[in-house]
Amino acid sequence: MSEARERRAPVSSIVLGATQEDTEDSADGGVLRPAEELTALRAGSVLPGTRLEIVRWLGQGVAGVVFEVRHLDIERRFAAKLLHAGHNEGRARRFRAEARMLSQLGSPWIVEVFDFREYADGRSMFTMELLEGPSLSASCEGSGVEVGRWFAIARQVCKGLADAHAHALIHRDIKPENLVLTRDAQGRERVKIVDFGLATLIGSEGTRRCGTPAYMAPELYLGLELDTRVDLYCFGATLYHLACGQLPFMGESSAVVCRAHVERSPEPPSSHRPLPPELDAIVLRCLAKVPQERYASAQELEAALIEAQLELGLSTAVDDLPVPELDDERRRARLERGLKALRDQQWHARRRRRRRVRGVSVGLAAALALVGGLGLRARAQTQAQLDAIVDAELRELEDRAHAAGDRARWVYPSPDDPEGDTAYRMVERIEGLDSARARVSGARLREQFSTTLVGLGDTYWDADGGRGFAREFYTQALLFNPDHARAGSRARLRPAVLAQVREQASTGEFSREELLDVEVLDSLADPDPAARQRGLDGVLASDRLSSREAAKLERLREDIEAEAEAEPEPRPAMAAAVIPGPVVDSATDETGETGGTETGELDAPSEDETGTSEANDADSVREDLLRSARRAYASGRRKAAERLYTQVLRDHPRDLDALVGLHRINFDSGDYQDALDYAERAVKIRPRQGRLRIFAGDACMKVRDYGCARTHYEQAAALNHARARQRLELLGTKG
The missing domain is CATH 3.30.200.20 (Phosphorylase Kinase; domain 1)
Structure with missing residues (x-):
């Protein structure tokens, strides 16, 4: 058709x-x-x-x-x-x-x-x-389609190919003319695969050359045995054309073009127009000459598309489509969470637009009310009457702030009620009242809430597995009191990142995924030990945490249980409504940091597993530990590798190999702030090593500190590192 x-x-x-x-x-x-x-x-x-x-x-x-x-x-x-x-x-x-x-x-x-x-x-x-829309041929004209639309089209075709391949069918002629655009009931663009006239069964031999030379896989031209990766090659050539408006290979005859598919490597699509490197990587892998070097299936290709989309922070019109079926359930869950976060982001963007529209209406209403209000004030008998109106509003806001704090809603609203009150937003509204009493009340509430949050942070700081959760409480405390020394030194947030969190706290524009991620803090703040344990069990059962975070929370839960058995009384700092004084351990220095390792980042000191005597040569021991750490990391035993690298740092605090190893382990585990700390320690030791700048910049990107990332990438570019320019171009798309 x-x-x-x-x-x-x-x-x-x-x-x-x-x-x-x-x-x-x-x-x-x-x-x-x-x-x-x-x-x-x-x-x-x-x-x-x-x-x-x-x-x-x-x-x-x-x-x-x-x-x-x-x-x-x-x-x-x-x-x-x-x-x-x-x-x-x-x-x-x-x-x-x-x-x-x-x-x-x-x-x-x-x-x-x-x-x-x-x-x-x-x-x-x-x-x-009957499909009323055009084929993709027209979309391939010019310089190609917009990147978000490219991802949306690619995911839909992957789903069609996956369905065909599940029935052991190979299309053999995927090209723009055989991909037709339609519209669904909501008017959204949809893509359908047509013309299975050249289709064959998996395992057939391509004894007859068939297909379209501009998009033909090498094995089709050579008459080799076929599998589903034939379609992935043809689709890769189509994606190339769709991305930049150019074919991967051109020639004076069909034979010349077919030989190019067999013998030549294509230039990346970005050589024709600016495109993200993630897009280049996907297309070029599809166009691999050897089928085994392509994606294993259409599902794997779609998963790679989603991962690239999430890395770019790119929303599309098809983010509500289900993720593909994958053997790796954890990977599939990560993709689902990522797409959900993108949908939440779009939802908040639409809500902001609606707020602007409502704001115009509210502004007009306020102007009309002002006219009436002037008359009302003129009729007010005394200033006391006006003060009484402000005081009544102040009392209501104070009650709402305390109620939010009692529910542990200091900064983050409930994911089930994202529009609900938070203590932080109520304090801001109080401070916006034109009243000296309001200003005093706002300052008092800030002190109360920050003290409570610091107390919670102190409670978990030295608990096994609790340090990451403590930092979350310290971060919230800094929103109420930016000058709190201990919270600042332990949260270790850059000003730009703290400003971003403060902006989100003011507007309430957290994604649902973000709100679900911090639900564990609600349980940790519960003053009732039984309720706290039930809450932590629920979080662990939800499978929302990474394996590393879940392991930390499990250790913390066990630590809390052990302490509860030894001392049944609830901890004062755990009560949301109680305002404890700052907790200062006698072993801390003036900044409140505990003694121990140089970074103060580890959940618990590692034990010496080498069993070496003091007579052994220090350098020999170091090399043995590093070799063991590398082997452990390469075999996937990250925890063992982390312990070994930490042992090296204990005796050699400036060891570059150990710092880089710990950076990689934390980066792979999603602990990006710790990864950044290790990378920046390495940069201080070797500031002119470009790869270390790249490591630090990548970690900055993950914690959304784009100014930090730009600084490191620019330094890497000045040192002529090969990947620096590519990183800077990607950073430019982040704005």
Whole structure:
């Protein structure tokens, strides 16, 4: 159907070339009459043996002709594809196979076949859904499509290919002309795969060269055994064309182009227009000459597309589509969480736009109210009456602030009520009142809430596995009291990051994913030990935490249980409504930091596992530890590697290999702030080593400190590091 759409011609009617041998109707009217008895098939004609009236000719391809038809009884419109007269048996067999295969797929991403009819002379016809939109050919013109639309189209085609491959079918001719754009009920762009005329079964040999040279996989040209990765290559060539408006290979003849697919490596799409490196990597992997070097399946390709999209922070029109089925359930869960965060981000953006519209209306209402209000104030008998109005509002806001604090809603609202009160927003509203009492109340509440939060941070700082959660409490404390020394030294947030959190706290524009991530803090703040344990059990059972975070929380839960058995009384600092004084341990220095390792980052001191004596040579021990750490890291035993690298740092605080190793372990585990700390310690030791600047910049990107990232990437560029310019270009897209 799609090739017909691309080859329209001003033909007013077509006569089906029936031969003299087509002499008689069958009893059910399914045989074509001889040509001299046939009326020319034009608009208004009825296809023989059917209730289908021709509306218009859509076009024709190698195999057959395609009409738009209307069912006379139910008024529904279809596309009807008829095999050409004078066909050979092989073509008829493929035509029947195409109809049969399409009818079995039942995929929303592939054109649907409804009926099949075979006439006595061997010619066939099948009806399929009528797709009103154009193919992707027009979208490939110019300089390519917008990046977000590129990702949306790519994911939909992956789903169609996955459905076809699940039925052991290989399309063999994926190209822009065979990808048709439609609209769903909400008006959103959808893509469907059409024309399975060259499709074959998995495991077939490509004994017959077929396909379109501009998009043809090497194994199709060479006649090798085929698997589903043939389609991934053809699709990669299509994605290349769609991204930059250029084909991966050009030539004077089809043979030249086909040989290029076999022998030459394409330039990346970004050589034709500025594009993210993630897009280049996906397309070039699809275009690998050896099938084993491509993505293993359409599902793996779609997963890579989602990961690149999340890395770019890019929202698309299809973020509500389900993620593909993957063997790695944890990876699948990460993709689901990431897409959910993007949807939440879009939801907040729409809400901001609605607020702006409402703001105009509110502004007009306020102007009208002001006119009436002037008269009201003029009638006020005394200033005391006006003060009473402000005091009443102040008391209400104070009550709401305390109520939010009692529910542990100091900064973050509930994910089930993102518009709900938080203590921070109530304090800001109090400070906005034109009253000296309000200013005093705001300062008092800030002190109360920051003290409570610092107390919670102190409670968990030295607990096994508790340090990361303590930092979250210290961060919230800094929003109320930016000058708190201990909270500042332990939270270790850069000013730009703290400013971003403060902006989110003021507007309440946290994503649902962010609110779910901090729910564990609600449980940790609960003064009731039993309720606290139930809450922590629920968080652990939800599987929302990374394996590293879950391990830390499990250790912390056990530590809390052990302490509760030793001392059944609840800790004062745990009560949200209680305002404890600052906790200062006798072993801390003036900044409140505990003694121990140089970084103060480890949950607990590591034990010496080497069993070496003091007589051993220090350098030899160091090298042994580093070798063991590298082997542990390479085999996936990150915890063991972390312990070994930490042992090295204990005796060699400036050891670059250990710092880089710990940076990588924390980066891989998602502990990006710790990863940044290690990278920056390494940078201080070797400021002119470009790779260390890249490590630090990448960690800055993960904690959203883009100014920090830019500084490190620019330093790496000045040191002529190969990846620095690429990183800076990506940073430019982050704004």
